[in-house]
Amino acid sequence: MNIKTLLLIQAIIIAFFFVSLYFLVLKIEDIEEKKFNDFLNSIINDNNESIEENSTGIIKNQYIVVLRDNATFIDEFTRTNWIKRAIDDENGSYSKIIHYYSMPKSIGWNTPSESLKLLKKNNINGDNDITTFKGFAAKLSPDMYEYFVRHPSVKYVECDEYVQIDDIIENQSSNEKPIYDISSSLNDNKNDDKNKVDNNDEVEASSVVYKIKSSLNLSRLINHNPVTDINNAYYKFGYESAYDVYVYVVDTGVNADHSSFLDKLGYDTVDKKRVILGKNYLESEGIEDKNGHGTHVAGIIGSTTWGVAKRVNIVSVKVMNKKGSGKWSDIISAIEWCQNHLFNETTSKKGIINISLSGSVKMSANNAIKASISQGVHFTVAAGNNGNNACQYSPASASEYGAVVVGSIGNDDTYSKFSNYGSCITLYAPGYKILSTSNLDNTSFREMSGTSMAAPHVAGVMALILSAKNMSPRDLYNTLINEASVGYIKNLDEESPNLIAYLPQYAIASRCNPLDPYDCINSSYKSKSKNNEENDSLKDYKLREEKVYEDNYIILQNSF
Numbered sequence: 434m435n436i437k438t439l440l441l442i443q444a445i446i447i448a449f450f451f452v453s454l455y456f457l458v459l460k461i462e463d464i465e466e467k468k469f470n471d472f473l474n475s476i477i478n479d480n481n482e483s484i485e486e487n488s489t490g491i492i493k494n495q496y497i498v499v500l501r502d503n504a505t506f507i508d509e510f511t512r513t514n515w516i517k518r519a520i521d522d523e524n525g526s527y528s529k530i531i532h533y534y535s536m537p538k539s540i541g542w543n544t545p546s547e548s549l550k551l552l553k554k555n556n557i558n559g560d561n562d563i564t565t566f567k568g569f570a571a572k573l574s575p576d577m578y579e580y581f582v583r584h585p586s587v588k589y590v591e592c593d594e595y596v597q598i599d600d601i602i603e604n605q606s607s608n609e610k611p612i613y614d615i616s617s618s619l620n621d622n623k624n625d626d627k628n629k630v631d632n633n634d635e636v637e638a639s640s641v642v643y644k645i646k647s648s649l650n651l652s653r654l655i656n657h658n659p660v661t662d663i664n665n666a667y668y669k670f671g672y673e674s675a676y677d678v679y680v681y682v683v684d685t686g687v688n689a690d691h692s693s694f695l696d697k698l699g700y701d702t703v704d705k706k707r708v709i710l711g712k713n714y715l716e717s718e719g720i721e722d723k724n725g726h727g728t729h730v731a732g733i734i735g736s737t738t739w740g741v742a743k744r745v746n747i748v749s750v751k752v753m754n755k756k757g758s759g760k761w762s763d764i765i766s767a768i769e770w771c772q773n774h775l776f777n778e779t780t781s782k783k784g785i786i787n788i789s790l791s792g793s794v795k796m797s798a799n800n801a802i803k804a805s806i807s808q809g810v811h812f813t814v815a816a817g818n819n820g821n822n823a824c825q826y827s828p829a830s831a832s833e834y835g836a837v838v839v840g841s842i843g844n845d846d847t848y849s850k851f852s853n854y855g856s857c858i859t860l861y862a863p864g865y866k867i868l869s870t871s872n873l874d875n876t877s878f879r880e881m882s883g884t885s886m887a888a889p890h891v892a893g894v895m896a897l898i899l900s901a902k903n904m905s906p907r908d909l910y911n912t913l914i915n916e917a918s919v920g921y922i923k924n925l926d927e928e929s930p931n932l933i934a935y936l937p938q939y940a941i942a943s944r945c946n947p948l949d950p951y952d953c954i955n956s957s958y959k960s961k962s963k964n965n966e967e968n969d970s971l972k973d974y975k976l977r978e979e980k981v982y983e984d985n986y987i988i989l990q991n992s993f
Contacts, residue, residue, distance in 0.1 A: 495531070495593040496578065497762055497797040499568040500541075504586035506533065506567070509544045516569060519580060528577045531570040532766040536804045538773055541567040566769075566804035568797065570762035589796065596764065596792035598685065598726045598757040599818040599885045641943040644669045649844040650863035654741065654894060654936045657918045659846050671943035672698060675742035675896035677781040680734050681711070681771040682889075683764060683788050684727030685757065686720060687749035688872040691728065693736035698744055707735065707744065712770045713751045714763040723755035725872040729881050730789050732870030733889035734896070739869045739878065741893025741936070742900075748774065753790065761792065761827075765801045772805050783899050784810055787892040788828050789885035791817035791853075795827040803834035806906045811899070812836040813892040815884035816853040823853035832857040835906050837895070837913060841865060841887040842933065846921045852884050854925070859910070860917050860932035862890035890934060897940040912937075 500506075508515040520528045535541030540548050552565075570593060573581065582590050647668035652660045660666055688694075689708035696705040708731065713720040722728045727749065732738075735745035750767045753759040768786060775784035786805070802812055814828040814836050823829035823838060832838040838857055841849035841864025848854070849865050864887030871877040895909060904912065917932035925931055 490595060492593045492595065492760065494527075494574070494578075495570070495572050495760075495762065496581075497568065497570050497591045497593055497765065497795075498581050499566070499588045499591075499797050499800065500586055501588045502565065503545055503549075504567065504588075505543060505545050505548050506535075506541050506569075507544045509546060512544060515586075520571070520577060523574065523577055525574070527572065527574045529572045531572065532762055534566060534568045534570075534765055534769055534801065536566045536769050536772060536801065537808060538769075540565050563807045564804045566801050570765070591795065591797050593760055593762045594792060594795065596759050596761055596790055598724070598753055598759075598790045599815055599883045641672055642669050642941055643671070648739070648868060650867055650890065651739075651741065653844070653846075653863055654890065654934060655941070657935060659921055661845050669941050670743055670897075671941050673900055673944055674698060674744035675735070675893075675900040676744040676746075677783060678742070678896040678900050679709075679746045679748055679775060679779055679781075679784040680731075680742075680892050680896055681748045681750055681775075681784065681786045682727055682731045682734070683750045683752055683767050683771065683786060684722075684730055684790070685724035685753040685755070686713070686722030686727045686751040686872075687731045687747060688722050688728040688870065688875070689749065690875045691732070691736070691870045692875050693732060693738045693740075693870050693878075694747065695737065696744055697737045707746055709746065709748045711748045711750045711774060712767060714759075714767065715751055715754055718751075718754055720749070720751055722749075722751075722872040724753065724757055725879065726753070726757060726789070726881075726885065727751070728872040729867075729869045729879060730787065730885060730889045732878070733867060733886060734787065734893045736870050741890055742896040745893070745896045746779075759790070761795050761798050764788070764790075765798055768798075768801050768805055772808065772810050775810060782809070783896075783903060785813060785892050785895050785899070786810060787813045787889055789815040789883075789888050791815060791819070791826050791829065791884075793827065794825065794830050798827050799831040799834065802828055802831040802836050806835045809906065811895055811906050811909060813888045813895060814838055815888040816840040816858055818851045818883050818885075819853055820851055821853055822855040822857070824855055824857040826853065829853060829857050832859060835910055837891055837910060839864075839884060839888040839891045839934070840929065841882070841884045842922055845923075846933065847923045848925045848929075849882070849884075851882070852887070854929045856928045858929050860891070860913060860930060860934055861922055862887040862934040864890075894934050894936050894940075897936060901940045901942075901944075 506514050506516055517530065520530060533541065539551060543551065578590070581587050645668055647666050649660065649663060649666050651668040652666035655669055687708050689706060689710055694706060694708045696703060696707055710720050731747045731749070732740060734740055735742045735747050737743050748771070750771060752763045752767050771784070771786050776782055806812060814831065816823045816829050816838050817826045819826065828836060829838045837859045840854060840858045840861045841852040842861045843849055843865040844863060852864065864884055865882045866880050867882065867886040868878050868880050871879040891913070895913070898904070898909060898912060913934065914932060916935045916937045918935050920931050921933055922931045
């Protein structure tokens with residue numbers, strides 16, 4: 434090998450060395466740049482989270498895309514997710530899917546032809562008039578936004594927005610025991626013109642009914658005539674108290690460990706926790722309630738001390754942060770989650786979604802509620818605390834689809850000035866200075882005002898009615914209107930319905946023996962002789978009397 438060849442080889446080796454070194458330096462620079470960018474993104478994300486805590490208005494470059502009735506996520510020919518494929522093919526990585534929406538669950542995840550067969554097979558969009566909702570939420574670049582706006586499978590695109598809870602905190606917290614003594618007599622109510630109590634102690638059923646001294650807001654629900662004197666205020670409820678109904682609290686979370694969410698009536702479920710911790714859309718905060726709004730709402734619906742339905746199952750779905758701010762995209766996803774949980778994870782399939790928040794009119798949210806109602810889910814929603822026409826807000830404007838929209842009144846039946854009003858209101862309920870459970874510890878309570886407090890009163894009423902008589906959303910909506918107390922609200926505009934929520938007697942009466950859940954009306958007692966029946970009934974009455982007095986209740990009526 435001559436000297437020229439050796440020099441050439443040496444030159445090639447040196448060149449290869451420097452080229453390799455160059456590419457190595459470039460690689461190191463890329464790694465360092467990525468680390469730096471990740472560091473910057475983490476700072477930006479942390480800053481965004483702090484900004485979002487109090488945010489209102491449109492979320493930049495984030496959208497809710499709703500598909501047409503004949504479209505799905507799956508392409509008819511390629512059988513692939515055309516939405517994901519379009520976003521994955523985009524240059525860069527800005528666009529990102531946040532949620533898919535499909536109600537019913539399977540409809541969006543088949544090809545259009547397969548979905549049509551499912552619709553026909555299940556008679557959806559047939560005699561039952563069931564509608565569907567399909568779409569997705571995503572961060573989109575300008576190019577991807579234009580792509581989906583122009584796509585033939587897309588019905589419409591809306592900007593995602595922040596939404597706020599509606600509440601007015603009157604008293605942050607209290608550990609004092611509420612002053613509600615047990616009624617020692619069934620005839621101790623003083624009936625005068627101002628505090629006339631309905632003569633409804635007689636319940637048209639063979640039943641056990643418990644009666645307690647109560648707050649004025651609970652007493653208003655069982656009396657057509659107003660009761661404004663706390664000394665005359667009482668509440669009645671049955672043994673079942675909606676034990677087979679699920680109310681989904683789409684809110685800031687619920688303090689599941691609060692002592693007032695323990696079952697105090699069940700035969701074999703005493704001290705059982707009645708709060709189910711469901712989906713959390715704010716992972717950075719954890720599932721606990723850091724605001725208190727959701728715990729207060731849940732307490733009105735079903736706490737033992739403050740609640741309307743004292744054995745109802747409460748499912749916490751957290752969509753709002755500690756400052757009471759959330760996103761419509763999460764709320765729509767939460768509606769779908771609640772529906773899937775109700776139909777797939779519960780036995781009774783009886784459920785109500787309570788949404789005590791308010792934002793600008795959002796067509797996608799209203800259509801999601803419409804679809805869910807058409808598929809058998811009941812809704813109670815707050816009218817909003819803007820003092821304006823409720824039709825200008827969502828979810829209140831979903832009243833046209835069957836959502837029960839609740840405005841607020843005070844304890845003297847005066848319209849609350851903060852409450853929204855108008856033709857989109859279904860009826861009114863107490864919402865001013867309402868005592869309920871607190872998130873601060875496991876025993877305290879707090880006082881709050883707002884249509885956020887009015888809606889859960891009606892959710893509790895609906896749960897009790899639904900437990901006694903299984904109804905479609907349309908039938909229960911009409912029942913609420915037909916049973917309501919009429920004409921008592923003061924200072925109300927002409928467009929709003931002058932209706933106050935009322936709890937009918939058949940929803941109060943117990944259907945089972947409080948000491949034996951298998952001993953229900955028209956079952957085991959039916960086969961007994963008259964003498965034995967009377968003796969057993971008397972014996973059971975004494976046992977029940979001892980039990981309920983220990984729990985600070987008295988029996989109003991007992992006859993099997």
